[in-house]
Amino acid sequence: MLDSAILCVDDEEIILRSLRDQIKKHFGNSYIYECAESGEEAWEVIEELTDDKIQIIIIICDWLMPGIKGDEFLIKVHQRFPKILKIMLTGQADTVAIERAFSEAKLDYYIPKPWDEAQLIAAIESGLKKRYD
Incomplete structure (x- = not known):
C-alpha cells in the first residue's frame, strides 16, 4: 500500500484534473493523488x-x-x-499574499497560472530532493 500522497487544492475541477494528470504522468504510481475544491474539503482529505x-x-x-x-x-x-512541501499555483494572488505565504507558511514555490508542466514537475522534484533526501 502506498503511504505518501500529493494533494491538489483548486476550486476549478478542470485545473485539478490537469494537475493530477500531469503529476501522475511523471511520477506514475509512486504516490496517492488527491484533489479538493476548497480549503474545507482539503482539510477533510487531510484528516x-x-x-x-x-x-x-x-x-x-x-x-x-x-x-x-x-x-x-x-x-x-x-x-x-x-514538513509538507507547499506550492502555490495561481494567477490571482497579489504580492502581499505571496510574500505572506513565503513568510508565514514557509511556501516552497510560487508558480503563476497558466503554468508550465515542466516548471511544475521541476519544482516538485526539487522540493522532494531538498526536503526528503
Missing part, C-alpha cells in the same frame, strides 16, 4: 489521509478559492504539518 497513516508530502494550492484564501490555508497547514 482522512492522516487517519489512514498516509503522509501528505506535497500540497499544491490555488490562492483564490471560496471560504479561505490559499495563503491562509497554507499557513494553517504549516502550523500543523510543517
Whole structure:
C-alpha cells in the first residue's frame, strides 16, 4: 500500500484534473493523488489521509478559492504539518499574499497560472530532493 500522497487544492475541477494528470504522468504510481475544491474539503482529505497513516508530502494550492484564501490555508497547514512541501499555483494572488505565504507558511514555490508542466514537475522534484533526501 502506498503511504505518501500529493494533494491538489483548486476550486476549478478542470485545473485539478490537469494537475493530477500531469503529476501522475511523471511520477506514475509512486504516490496517492488527491484533489479538493476548497480549503474545507482539503482539510477533510487531510484528516482522512492522516487517519489512514498516509503522509501528505506535497500540497499544491490555488490562492483564490471560496471560504479561505490559499495563503491562509497554507499557513494553517504549516502550523500543523510543517514538513509538507507547499506550492502555490495561481494567477490571482497579489504580492502581499505571496510574500505572506513565503513568510508565514514557509511556501516552497510560487508558480503563476497558466503554468508550465515542466516548471511544475521541476519544482516538485526539487522540493522532494531538498526536503526528503
